[in-house]
Amino acid sequence: NNIGDERAKALSTGNLTGLTSLNLSWNKIGAEGAKALSMGNLTGLTSLNLEGNNIGDEGVKALSTGNLTGLTSLHLYGNKIGDEGAKALSIGNLTGLTSLDLRENKVGTEGVKALSMSNLTGLTSLNLEGNNIGDERAKALSTGNLTGLTSLNLSWNNIGAEGAKYLSTGNLTGLTTLSLYDNYISDEGAKALSMGNLSSLTSLSLRRNNIGDEGQEALKERYPNANIRFF
Numbered sequence: 001n002n003i004g005d006e007r008a009k010a011l012s013t014g015n016l017t018g019l020t021s022l023n024l025s026w027n028k029i030g031a032e033g034a035k036a037l038s039m040g041n042l043t044g045l046t047s048l049n050l051e052g053n054n055i056g057d058e059g060v061k062a063l064s065t066g067n068l069t070g071l072t073s074l075h076l077y078g079n080k081i082g083d084e085g086a087k088a089l090s091i092g093n094l095t096g097l098t099s100l101d102l103r104e105n106k107v108g109t110e111g112v113k114a115l116s117m118s119n120l121t122g123l124t125s126l127n128l129e130g131n132n133i134g135d136e137r138a139k140a141l142s143t144g145n146l147t148g149l150t151s152l153n154l155s156w157n158n159i160g161a162e163g164a165k166y167l168s169t170g171n172l173t174g175l176t177t178l179s180l181y182d183n184y185i186s187d188e189g190a191k192a193l194s195m196g197n198l199s200s201l202t203s204l205s206l207r208r209n210n211i212g213d214e215g216q217e218a219l220k221e222r223y224p225n226a227n228i229r230f231f
Contacts, residue, residue: 012040038066064092086111090118116144142170168196190215
């Protein structure tokens with residue numbers, strides 16, 4: 001709807017105090033609009049979708065320290081969010097979040113470490129698809145405070161066999177859904193996943209990871225009742 005910052009300000013200061021869910025995806029909202037939303041009257045929101053906007057780190061800082069303390073679900077796909085934004089989320093007021101979507105942003109090493117050690121300990125679903133996570137950042141995620149996660153999406157993140165080993169032997173023992181689509185897991189990584197701590201998995205996506213018969217058989221044997229996608 002091409003709402004932009006000014007109309008976002010109007011929404012935030014109006015009479016919509018009973019709203020619990022607001023979808024403003026792809027509306028050309030920047031940092032100023034995010035600030036307005038965070039400081040307005042929308043204190044009853046539990047779900048906020050700002051996908052495909054341009055709020056950046058400054059917008060995220062505003063959201064994390066504003067009035068939206070009741071949020072349980074926050075979607076920030078494609079908003080040019082980097083380490084500073086991730087750090088702000090990790091120490092802000094949004095401690096009630098159970099679902100966080102940060103797909104296709106620019107969260108680097110420091111941001112991932114901050115998220116992994118954050119006060120967002122209630123998170124059950126985290127989506128970091130397309131953030132160039134790599135093996136070392138996968139290690140940070142697997143050894144942090146996010147032990148309540150049941151769903152983790154790390155698709156398209158340059159994760160190899162080492163990263164798979166870290167994920168399989170870390171603290172993420174409650175995962176039921178893990179997506180590693182389009183990485184570099186290979187048979188070695190598949191074997192690691194089959195021998196680790198992820199005994200609760202019911203859904204595992206490993207498409208486009210060059211996993212052969214050996215790796216497939218190891219995973220099928222370990223998770224006979226899980227939905228495992230190799231192709």
